[in-house]
Amino acid sequence: MRARIAPKIKLQKHIADRLLLAVDLAGTFVFAVGGAMAGIRSHLDVFGVMVVSFASAAGGGIIRDLLIGAVPPASIRDRRYALAAFAGGAVVFFLHRYVGEIPYPMMIGFDAAGLALVAVSGAAKALDHKIDPFMSVLLGAISGSGGGTIRDVLLTHVPAILRVDVYAVAALAGAGVMVAGIQRGLPRNVMMGVGFAVCFLLRVVSVWRHWNLPTVSGP
Amino acid sequence: MRARIAPKIKLQKHIADRLLLAVDLAGTFVFAVGGAMAGIRSHLDVFGVMVVSFASAAGGGIIRDLLIGAVPPASIRDRRYALAAFAGGAVVFFLHRYVGEIPYPMMIGFDAAGLALVAVSGAAKALDHKIDPFMSVLLGAISGSGGGTIRDVLLTHVPAILRVDVYAVAALAGAGVMVAGIQRGLPRNVMMGVGFAVCFLLRVVSVWRHWNLPTVSGP
Amino acid sequence: MRARIAPKIKLQKHIADRLLLAVDLAGTFVFAVGGAMAGIRSHLDVFGVMVVSFASAAGGGIIRDLLIGAVPPASIRDRRYALAAFAGGAVVFFLHRYVGEIPYPMMIGFDAAGLALVAVSGAAKALDHKIDPFMSVLLGAISGSGGGTIRDVLLTHVPAILRVDVYAVAALAGAGVMVAGIQRGLPRNVMMGVGFAVCFLLRVVSVWRHWNLPTVSGP
Structure with a gap:
């Protein structure tokens, strides 16, 4: 069967792989930015910020890869993930001196984009x-929220995934829409875009709507 | 050698496999119930309760499977684990509205049953x-207490395994008795029952006896 | 190619393997001592101390082995790691009754030695x-600081790797010097010694110099 794959299908597979890598690296960078912001808000020094950036950025993908048996995980096999994570951490660390405190909506937006990218590529x-x-839908949500959960555990916060109503749910919705579409034969790349949009919008809109609601917190 | 396995032995193997699966799924459900109870006590909403249920229920088995090299872990390969975990979480979430606050002894009983089931099947x-x-005895204890440890870490509690005297010890005793018996040629299914009873009773009795002792807590 | 390995190279490989095992077991013991000290400072009982000893001692190596795809991890396949960890925990638990409170510099020294041993052998x-x-350099730092991070998470402390300036950095420096030397063709065993010395000295000296600096802490 393998020998019969037509060149065109092979090329499409190659493009799909590269797109998945690009999405994964973008998600890594964006999650590193979010992690670095949380690190700076917790008054960590530059090394602590880099550790939190890497853990936030690579954590979800590493958990996903361990769980699906893709070892060594992509972010260990390929140094570009670590470089993307450190780049995200460094950008925040050196820019935040100029821009002062990073506004909360920007943090939410970055985090929602990272969540959407990683949930979609994870699934x-x-x-x-x-x-x-x-x-696979659950694994999308786990890879989307795993890095942030590791970040929160390291900073001894109750993880966002437990505190925030529509975090895991947004990841599940985005990954679910994508997987359902692919299962029905719709084009994979289109469905990745749709899944991204569903997750990102659901997350951002939910923050906006619930803005003044009391947060659910641990005891 | 494989071709010489007699049908009877093959059938026994098949029955043993199905028993292990049944025990594992029962442990998953019971741990999910315990996780959901802890989630409700921490005032989480329905989604947070489901996350804690899944993490409590599947966490120990996933750690065990990663450590013994059985990847993808059973609870990722087979959706019945996730469904059992979500069922446990949903039962607690929707029942607790009717029965009010869940009494502590019931939580301890459920948790002890889950500990015993998962310790025995893990080993x-x-x-x-x-x-x-x-x-293997250690892995039984790790799989028995891993889910609860993840649950406590997520809720930023010091894990039960460190606070409670006879938690890991009960799991070690149950798994140890079972492994020792199997090593001496005693029937596997009988030893699983004995191991379960040893772990469950040791855990429950120890809670009863130590009821009024000061808990050992972090600084 | 494999069949052409000369007996001398085979012997060197054998010696290198045994050295790596010895370094790994020594690191396991030393990290268990550090973990047990932290457990006693957190007023855990003997079982909690053993759990923290094992988690501190084996945690970093287990994370490393899962990430590089060496499963089951060495400390699960080979019971000597667990025995070394429990020995370290037991020595501390039974000695500390005689020597009273363990002085802080001794804890730092032990922890620095463990960090250096495990960072070097991990890389x-x-x-x-x-x-x-x-x-590989990053993995050296991850395996060096992973056990301590698990220990701190279990005890609900913000991990040392985030609080302490030159912890991960010392591991990175030691592993980095070693890997750079090996890449340039210098003898592996010599470079392991050099890497150990760099990491240990950097860590100990940094604690001495920063003794009175305010610690960076979470919010």
Whole structure:
């Protein structure tokens, strides 16, 4: 069967792989930015900020890759993930001196973009590894929220995934829409875009609407 | 050698596999119930409760499977684990509105049953993967207490495994009795029952006896 | 190519493997001592101390082995790691009754030695598994600080890796010097010694110099 793959399909596979890598690296950078912002708000020094950036950025993808059996994980095998994470951390660390305190909406926006990118690419990679579609949607949400959860655990906060109503839910919705579309034969790249939009918008709108609601917090 | 396995042994293997799966799914459900109770006590909303249920229920087994090299872990490969976890979480979330606050002894009983089920099935699965018997006992304890530890870390509590005297010890005792019996040629299914009883009783009795002792807490 | 390995090279490989094992076991013991000290300072009982000892001692190596795809991890496959960890925990638990409170500089010294041993052996093992040199240095730091990070998370402290200026940096420096030397063809065992010395001295000296500096803490 493998030998019969037509060159055109091979090329499409190659483009899909490169798109997945690009999305994954973009998500890594954006999550590193969010992690670095949280680190600076917790008054960490430059090294602590870099650690939190890397953990936030690579954590979700590493958990996903360990769970689907793709070892060594992409962000260990390929140094570009670590470089993207450190670049995100460094940009925040050196820019924030000029721009003062980073506004909260910007943090939310960056985090929502990272969540959407990583949830979508995480679910797509799980499907590629022949994981059940239902579990692939969960893996999208786990990879989307895993890095932020590690970040919050390291900073001894109750993780955002537990505090915030529509965080995991946004990731599930985005990954779910994408997986459902792919299962129905719709084009993969289009569905990745749709899944990204669903997750990002749902997350941002939910923050806007719930702005003044009391947050649910631990005891 | 494989071709010489008699049908009877094959059938016994099949029954043993199904028993291990049933025990594992029951442990998953019960741990999800315990996780959901802890989530409700921490005033999480329905989504947070589901996250804590899944993490509590699947966490120990996932750690065990990663450590013994059984990837993707059973609870990622087989969607029934996630469904059992979400069922446990949903039962608690929707029942607790009717029964009011869940009494502490019931939480302890559920948690002890989950600990015993998962410790026993965790050690048995490690033996199946040719892990050293001593380490299999430890892996039983790790899989029994891993989910609860993840739950406590997410809720920023000092984990029960460190606060509570006879938690890890009960899991070690149950798994240890089972592994010792199997190593001496006693029937596997019987030893799983004995191991379960040892762990469950040791845990429940220890809570009863130590009821009024000051808890050991972090600084 | 494999069949052409000369007996002398085979013997050197054997010696290198045994050295790596010895360094790894020594690091395990020393990290267990540090973990047990932290456990006693947090007023844990003997079982909690053993759990923290094992988690501190084996945690970094287990994370490293999962990330480089060496499963089951060494400390699960080989019971000597667990025994070294429990020995370290037991020595501290039973000695500290005689020596009273363990002085802080001794804790720092032990922890620095563990950090150096595990950072160096972690980076060397990553190189052996054909991991990119840059990522191998990071993996040395991750395996050096992973156990302590798990310890701090379990005790609900903000991890030392975030609080302390030159912790991860010392591990990176030691692993980096070692990997750079090996890449340039210098003898592996010599470079492991140099890497150990760089990491240990950098860590100890930094604690001495920064003794009275305010610690960077979470919010």
